[in-house]
Amino acid sequence: MTAASAAQPPAARFDRSHTDDLMAYLAASPSPFHAVENAARRLEKAGFRQAEETAAWDGSHGGRYVVRGGALIAWYVPRGAEPATPFRIVGAHTDSPNLRVKPVPDTGRHGWKQIAVEIYGGTLLNTWLDRDLGLSGRLSLRDGTDALVHVDRPLLRVPQLAIHLDRQANDGLKLDRQQHMTPLWGLGAPREGELIEFLAGEAGVPASEVAGWDLMVHSVEPPAYLGRDRELVAGPRMDNLLSVHAGTAALAAAASADPSFIPVLAAFDHEENGSQADTGAEGPLLGTVLDRSVYARGGGHEDRARAWAGTVCLSSDTGHAVHPNYAERHDPGHHPVAGDGPILKVNVNQRYATDGRGRAIFAGACERAGVPWQSFVSHNAMPCGTTIGPITAARHGITTVDIGVAILSMHSARELCGASDPHHLANALAAFLTEE
Numbered sequence: 001m002t003a004a005s006a007a008q009p010p011a012a013r014f015d016r017s018h019t020d021d022l023m024a025y026l027a028a029s030p031s032p033f034h035a036v037e038n039a040a041r042r043l044e045k046a047g048f049r050q051a052e053e054t055a056a057w058d059g060s061h062g063g064r065y066v067v068r069g070g071a072l073i074a075w076y077v078p079r080g081a082e083p084a085t086p087f088r089i090v091g092a093h094t095d096s097p098n099l100r101v102k103p104v105p106d107t108g109r110h111g112w113k114q115i116a117v118e119i120y121g122g123t124l125l126n127t128w129l130d131r132d133l134g135l136s137g138r139l140s141l142r143d144g145t146d147a148l149v150h151v152d153r154p155l156l157r158v159p160q161l162a163i164h165l166d167r168q169a170n171d172g173l174k175l176d177r178q179q180h181m182t183p184l185w186g187l188g189a190p191r192e193g194e195l196i197e198f199l200a201g202e203a204g205v206p207a208s209e210v211a212g213w214d215l216m217v218h219s220v221e222p223p224a225y226l227g228r229d230r231e232l233v234a235g236p237r238m239d240n241l242l243s244v245h246a247g248t249a250a251l252a253a254a255a256s257a258d259p260s261f262i263p264v265l266a267a268f269d270h271e272e273n274g275s276q277a278d279t280g281a282e283g284p285l286l287g288t289v290l291d292r293s294v295y296a297r298g299g300g301h302e303d304r305a306r307a308w309a310g311t312v313c314l315s316s317d318t319g320h321a322v323h324p325n326y327a328e329r330h331d332p333g334h335h336p337v338a339g340d341g342p343i344l345k346v347n348v349n350q351r352y353a354t355d356g357r358g359r360a361i362f363a364g365a366c367e368r369a370g371v372p373w374q375s376f377v378s379h380n381a382m383p384c385g386t387t388i389g390p391i392t393a394a395r396h397g398i399t400t401v402d403i404g405v406a407i408l409s410m411h412s413a414r415e416l417c418g419a420s421d422p423h424h425l426a427n428a429l430a431a432f433l434t435e436e
Contacts, residue, residue: 014420018249019233022422023223025245026235030136030218032070032094032269033148035241039248039267040065043074046252059083059297063255066289070094070269071279073289074248075262076255083299086310087290088433089264089398090250091281091388092243092317093271096236097121097411099128099158099181101135101215106190113186115156115195117217121272125175127413128217129160133183137215139196139203149203152220156183183217219413231339231419238407238415240271242422243316250429261310263433264290271317271388281388287396312361313400314432315353315389316425318415319343319376321406331379336406339418341372342425345387345402351378353389358401361432369431371424374406403428 029035040050048063057064061081065074071094075087102116119125132154138146158181163169175181193207199215200207223235247265254263266286269279276282294304322335336343344362345352354362366373378384393400405425408416 014423016419018423018426019419022242022245023233023235026223026237026241027152029237029241030134030150030152031138031148031214031216033138033146033214034136034150035094035237035244036067036070036072036267037148039072039074039244039265040067042248043252046255048074048076048255057292057296059293063251066285068285069279071285072265072267073286074251075264075290075293076251077262077293077297078258078260081262081297083294083297083303084306084310085260085262086307086312087262087264088259089266089286089311089313089392090243090247090429090433091266091268091313091315091392091400092247093240093268093275093281093388094244095121095269095272096239096241097123097272098413099123099183099217101137101195101213101217104192105195105215106192107182108184108190111187112184113188113190113194114182114184116182119177119181120216122411124409124412125177125181126173127409128158128181130157131413132220133157133217134220135199135215136218137213139200139205139210140212140214141205141209142211143209147203147205149199149215151199151202154220156185156217158183221414225419226416232416233419233422234414234416236414238405238417239318239410240316240404242318242405242407242417243425246422246426246429247316249426250433253430254433257434259434262293266313266392268388275388275391281391282395286392308396308398311396311398313389313392313396313398314362314365314429315387315392315400315402316429317345317387317389317402317404318407318410318417319345319404320410321408321417323408329379329382331377334375334377336374336376337418338406338408338416339420340374340406341366342403342421342428343374343376343406345376345389345404347378347384349384350390351384351386352402353387353393353400354402358399361399362401362403362428365432365435366428368435369424369427371427373428376406
């Protein structure tokens with residue numbers, strides 16, 4: 001345990017079935033659209049029902065959720081909730097850095113069929129080399145509906161140049177995003193429309209009905225326990241489906257606790273490229289949904305203002321565990337360790353939204369849940385990343401706290417965390433959503 005958490009309780013036992021379920025969720029959710037669909041299914045099993053944005057809403061007791069593309073907003077109205085009842089929000093995001101298919105996908109040369117891709121987010125490019133890749137996402141049909149597609153078998157590969165043709169590769173690999181990252185998927189001359197015809201067949205829809213698509217590449221290697229004692233988990237898209245999964249579990253638990261506030265899960269898309277989208281944290285989706293919840297319970301402008309004034313958000317996203325081979329890149333007094341519980345992320349320049357009051361809120365939730373926690377701050381000489389936390393705090397004027405799970409290999413095609421930390425995070429989030 002780090003010095004920052006030395007006064008806290010010893011590591012609590014964790015339920016390995018939660019981590020097993022996380023691994024299943026990661027494998028079944030190769031795109032934001034699949035992540036949202038699978039989270040919604042879990043909520044429906046807990047009694048939640050979908051609310052259509054174009055329909056009138058009622059403010060009755062129970063759980064509801066809204067889906068828009070790769071984003072999901074879900075909330076639970078406890079018995080006796082008033083129009084001015086405040087919210088407790090767990091914020092997360094569904095997208096991960098990867099390779100995404102271009103509008104004209106079929107390309108190739110020199111006897112190879114290839115798929116044209118764009119680089120999405122700040123991905124570690126080299127982690128996509130020489131890896132068996134599948135394709136997933138959504139096909140948008142002419143009738144206005146979508147069809148999800150998930151080809152989870154080796155379909156594509158981004159081949160690395162042999163060492164014989166680049167003797168300096170081990171001295172510093174340089175990859176051109178346009179020239180070197182185009183996956184291949186067959187032999188022969190490329191044919192226009194071939195990829196979409198194939199994917200339409202996989203989705204069971206006529207290719208002639210496909211009018212648009214949002215498609216991306218994913219590694220087909222499944223998540224797995226790692227280490228002699230299976231104390232680590234390796235898998236894709238932990239940043240940030242780990243938090244979406246934990247938030248979903250916490251919200252489902254809150255539905256049976258009858259809290260004195262309204263628990264909410266806000267899982268946004270497009271965090272990895274700045275959140276500026278109708279499904280991103282900088283868009284109006286969360287505010288619109290929660291305002292409508294107030295109005296559906298008979299509230300007005302004053303009730304809305306009172307509800308937002310009492311609202312708190314935990315922005316849950318992965319953070320950096322101390323890397324044993326690069327410890328000098330971390331602040332010497334803050335070395336989060338995998339397996340030592342979730343982290344509180346602090347940056348006084350507001351790259352993270354946490355302040356002293358937020359620290360107290362998070363510490364209290366962890367104490368009630370009986371889980372350890374750690375602190376993270378960036379090395380002063382290193383730039384600090386950011387999250388949806390500052391965006392949420394500024395857009396809605398609410399107390400926001402940045403937290404998460406410490407991982408290695410962030411933005412790799414395959415990331416690594418402690419096997420116990422996902423369950424510890426879920427327990428802390430459940431305590432935040434259900435207890436004062």
